[in-house]
Amino acid sequence: MDEDTACAIVGGGPAGIVTGLLLARAGVDVVVLEKHGDFLRDFRGDTIHPSTLLLLDELGLMDRFAQIDWHRMETARVPAADGSLVTTGDFRRLDHPYPYVALAPQWDVLDLLAAAAAEEPSFRLIMDAEVTGLRRRRDASGSEQITGVRWRDADGGAHELSALLTIAADGRGSVVRREAGLSMIEHAVPMDAWWFRLDADDAESQEAAGHTLFPRTGGELPVIAIPRGTYFQSAMLIPKGADAGLRARGVGWFREQVAAAFPEFAEAAAALSLEDVHVLDVRLDRARQWWRRGLLAVGDAAHAMSPVGGVGINLAVQDGVAAARLLAAPLRAETISDADVAAVQRRRRPPTVVIQGLQRVLHRGLARLFGDGAQLRMPAAVAELLRRRPELTVGPAALIGVGPRPEHAPDWARRRAATEAKETKEDDDVTSG
Numbered sequence: 001m002d003e004d005t006a007c008a009i010v011g012g013g014p015a016g017i018v019t020g021l022l023l024a025r026a027g028v029d030v031v032v033l034e035k036h037g038d039f040l041r042d043f044r045g046d047t048i049h050p051s052t053l054l055l056l057d058e059l060g061l062m063d064r065f066a067q068i069d070w071h072r073m074e075t076a077r078v079p080a081a082d083g084s085l086v087t088t089g090d091f092r093r094l095d096h097p098y099p100y101v102a103l104a105p106q107w108d109v110l111d112l113l114a115a116a117a118a119e120e121p122s123f124r125l126i127m128d129a130e131v132t133g134l135r136r137r138r139d140a141s142g143s144e145q146i147t148g149v150r151w152r153d154a155d156g157g158a159h160e161l162s163a164l165l166t167i168a169a170d171g172r173g174s175v176v177r178r179e180a181g182l183s184m185i186e187h188a189v190p191m192d193a194w195w196f197r198l199d200a201d202d203a204e205s206q207e208a209a210g211h212t213l214f215p216r217t218g219g220e221l222p223v224i225a226i227p228r229g230t231y232f233q234s235a236m237l238i239p240k241g242a243d244a245g246l247r248a249r250g251v252g253w254f255r256e257q258v259a260a261a262f263p264e265f266a267e268a269a270a271a272l273s274l275e276d277v278h279v280l281d282v283r284l285d286r287a288r289q290w291w292r293r294g295l296l297a298v299g300d301a302a303h304a305m306s307p308v309g310g311v312g313i314n315l316a317v318q319d320g321v322a323a324a325r326l327l328a329a330p331l332r333a334e335t336i337s338d339a340d341v342a343a344v345q346r347r348r349r350p351p352t353v354v355i356q357g358l359q360r361v362l363h364r365g366l367a368r369l370f371g372d373g374a375q376l377r378m379p380a381a382v383a384e385l386l387r388r389r390p391e392l393t394v395g396p397a398a399l400i401g402v403g404p405r406p407e408h409a410p411d412w413a414r415r416r417a418a419t420e421a422k423e424t425k426e427d428d429d430v431t432s433g
Contacts, residue, residue, distance in 0.1 A: 005031045005124075006331045008149055008163035010131045010176045012039070014106070015299025015316035016169030017113040017125075021059070022324030024123035025413040028331045031161060032117075033129040033151055035170070039107035039114075046106050046226060046233065047073075047310035050091065051406040052317050053098035058408060060415030064112050070104035071227045076396070078215070080383035087386065088378075089396035101401060103226055106313065128154035131170065134179045134295075135162060146180065146294035164336050165327065166295045169320075172283055174301035180292050186285040187360055190367035192243060193280040193307055194236040198225060198258065199268045218260030222366070225262060232265075234258070235280075235307065237366060243279045250274075282306055284359060286352055290345040293338055298323055302345075303352045306359045308366075309400045315352060321407035322347050328412075351404040358399065 012034030076089040148162035168176035225232035258269040286303035299316030
């Protein structure tokens with residue numbers, strides 16, 4: 001089966017769905033191809049930062065977001081040398097409509113965005129659609145242009161989709177990026193992460209944990225726990241490439257490490273199994289050039305981020321907003337050019353470089369932990385400065401929560417929330433009556 005569209009987006013993650021939603025609101029014909037049959041995959045970015053919350057508001061989707069089971073995180077804290085917790089980032093100090101980070105299952109957010117996009121007549125999402133290659137053609141001068149994708153459905157049926165522009169939003173292991181031959185700048189990282197679920201129904205502890213987020217060390221390795229209502233989505237940071245060796249130490253060692261980091265959940269730690277641990281191969285890289293003629297990479301396909309700071313989903317969303325804003329008009333007019341897609345990289349590369357630079361600095365601190373088994377502790381002088389000058393905590397909160405270059409929904413993509421529209425109509429009815 002062969003089909004045509006203005007824009008083929010490969011990958012139904014945050015970058016792909018947001019790009020598709022905004023382009024469809026501009027009247028651009030969009031097809032999103034998602035490899036899986038649903039969005040129900042755990043152990044992925046679940047931190048929705050202030051910049052993304054504001055975008056949801058601009059798109060008129062905060063009413064829907066409010067229906068998701070999410071938790072508010074207002075501060076980031078780390079232990080000081082004396083064992084007390086010191087706030088390093090205070091989102092409450094932001095001059096922002098949403099001065100907090102929302103911790104929400106990514107599949108719920110993707111379902112929300114996909115449902116909103118499906119309301120646009122020019123949007124189509126195809127699930128169970130695995131892209132296997134790119135369509136190409138050469139012009140009279142021999143220059144190659146990417147003209148769409150080849151994909152197969154769940155039954156193995158082969159399909160082709162031609163497009164004026166193909167957007168690679170298929171993650172850190174992007175098939176499209178590889179097929180397009182985009183070369184990468186790779187930075188060494190000292191760690192991987194073990195993701196696992198830690199059951200805990202202590203409501204009081206859940207509520208307290210929901211307002212802050214910090215890594216704990218009690219055993220050999222730091223552990224982070226993200227509240228999810230009746231359980232924690234947890235990550236143990238491990239030395240790069242150490243997965244097999246640590247698994248060989250056995251489940252007893254693993255349980256001891258988690259219980260040492262979270263003694264209040266020692267009973268839950270005793271029930272953990274290594275079979276339920278998923279290893280994340282942490283990468284920090286970016287494409288030298290995010291585009292080819294007829295193709296653009298965004299999100300993790302253009303730049304894989306470390307989980308440190310939880311910024312990956314939010315940078316991916318901002319890529320999508322910038323891509324839609326800059327490319328909607330030329331796609332609608334069918335005049336898309338190299339200069340148009342290159343403009344997206346020019347806009348989004350600087351904030352990516354800044355955040356990756358920050359992550360590289362933080363990685364060096366984590367590498368020292370792995371090297372000598374030291375506890376995660378803030379230097380006493382820094383801790384004292386932050387206690388005396390708490391206003392300094394707004395800087396890290398702004399850098400992580402809002403970012404160096406936040407993107408906003410263009411006017412043509414904005415909608416009023418359902419409650420706001422209802423209230424306005426009621427006011428109009430009262431006035432007219």
